[in-house]
Amino acid sequence: MNSTTDRARIARQRTPLNRSQIVGFWGAWAGWTLDGMDSFIYALVLTPALTELLPRSGYAATPGNVGLAGSILFALFLVGWGLSFIWGPLADRFGRTKVLAGTIFTFAIFTGLAATSHNVWELGIYRFIAGVGIGGEWALAGTYVAESWPEDRRKMGAGYLQTGYYAGFFLAAALNYTVGVHFGWRAMFLTGAVPVVIAILVLLRVKESEKWQKAEAGSAPKKPLREILGPAYRRRTWVACALLTIAIIGLWAGAVYEPSAVIQLATRAGMAKGDAIKTASLATGLLSIATILGCLALPPLAERIGRKKTLAIYFTGMAVSIAGAFGWAFYLPNGLAPFIAWLFVLGFFGGNFALFSLWLPEQFETRVRATAFAFCTSFGRFVGAGVNFLLGAAVLQMHTLGVPVALTAIAFVIGLFIIPFAPETKGEVLPQ
Structure with a gap:
């Protein structure tokens, strides 16, 4: 066989992924997808949720009040999202997979709890804490995939991972078209609790990245x-x-x-x-x-x-x-x-x-x-x-x-x- 052809064939070969790397990627991708879904769920159910909760909180559900309350809740969510930097030092100290599972668990549980809200204050607290979890998922998922995938595949892994967030938009829209239309905004928030399964999967089935293990055995700051x-x-x-x-x-x-x-x-x-x-x-x-x-x-x-x-x-x-x-x-x-x-x-x-x-x-x-x-x-x-x-x-x-x-x-x-x-x-x- 032509030597040039041989070299081209070898260059096209990629390091195969082991089971842990595959499961870990899909766990991170699913978390990122459900992250996007969770973010978009709020936009889809904002008006019906506030229309019901504002009167229970002592306010009329006028368009102006719905808009104002929506802005305040969005601000709380963004503050929680911004505070997500706390997950970074934890992941450098305790490992990527454990803390990644923690971020998914946090935003899943508190998104699900939003379905139990009796007033806008409770909804605001749940959205704030969910934001803390959601914000950490991107950083830790990106870090995990970069460290666990082979050098010749991790670049495309980053592109694949990022698609998850936008796939979550489709998932939220599909759920709203089916679940939301028939069962209301509380059922939509309950679907956001599904990622708990992903968190358990990450904890039980995914090994810690070797790069982090070597760094931990050395001199972690x-x-x-x-x-x-x-x-x-x-x-x-x-x-x-x-x-x-x-x-x-x-x-x-x-x-x-x-x-x-x-x-x-x-x-x-x-x-x-x-x-x-x-x-x-x-x-x-x-x-x-x-x-x-x-x-x-x-x-x-x-x-x-x-x-x-x-x-x-x-x-x-x-x-x-x-x-x-x-x-x-x-x-x-x-x-x-x-x-x-x-x-x-x-x-x-x-x-x-x-x-x-x-x-x-x-x-x-x-x-x-x-x-x-x-x-x-x-x-x-x-x-x-x-x-x-x-x-x-x-x-x-x-x-x-x-x-x-x-x-x-x-x-x-x-x-x-x-x-x-x-x-x-x-x-x-x-x-x-």
Whole structure:
């Protein structure tokens, strides 16, 4: 056989995954999927839940009160999401699988408990604690897959893992169409308790990553947070925080206001309210499909041209598509079709999150990796939450959502100037 052909065949071969690696990935992916499902469940059941609970709490269920209470509960959820950095040091100290199972168990139990709420205060507490669990799942799932998969497969593993969150959107929509319609909002929250099974599976069937075990046998830092903010890691920590913050701002701007924008455009086109809502659901599905495609396309591109150039391409795509959708198509006389077309582009480049699942683990040693991942993602959520509320105020003040959301494209332009300060890790193995 031709020697060139032999070499090409060998190059295409991948290190086979053992049973623990396969089960561990699907456990992490399922947790990430159910994480996305849980986040979207709240958006789907917000109005019926508050309509029932506000009168029980001493408030009239007016549209204004529902909107205000919804904003407060969302703020509590985001604060809990941001506080999820506490899981990072725990994972560096006690192991990835145990703490990953703990995050899944936390958000599952307290999502299920939300079904028992008697008033808005109880619902707020349950959503806050569920947010703490949900926020930790991404960092720990990404860390586990990066450390447990073979070096020649972990990059695609990051892309596969990221698709789970958007698959969760579909799952939530399907449950709402079946369970929610027939059994109400409490039944929807109860479905969020299902991930407890995944947590038990992770604990019983998945082995701890060898990299963490070796690091634990060595000199694990007593204060990993102090170390990632110290001289050795300070620059890459803050650069990663800035880039993740920009990505989160874009995600929330597009995801939060996309359904409202589609409904407005569909109504303007003469559709009935019910048809407009259905159109918004279809547009959300298209956005999710495009994002999954973007997640899968990213790892091979990052391997070919590097992490920094890949993120620059995705950030440029986000800036152009946000401006095109919300700044241009939204204001066209017949803008529904152009807007939805831009949504597909926006969704594809929204797959930039897959890069962080691939890139962040490459920037930090095993003994501080989970802490760094959790800290950077939590920092971005806190800042992103603040920007999201400023955006809401701007929409209220300007009486339009197009221009304020379009202005978030500026964040991605700023990101293009920050990317050069990040380390390029193409071709490097995961640091021990």
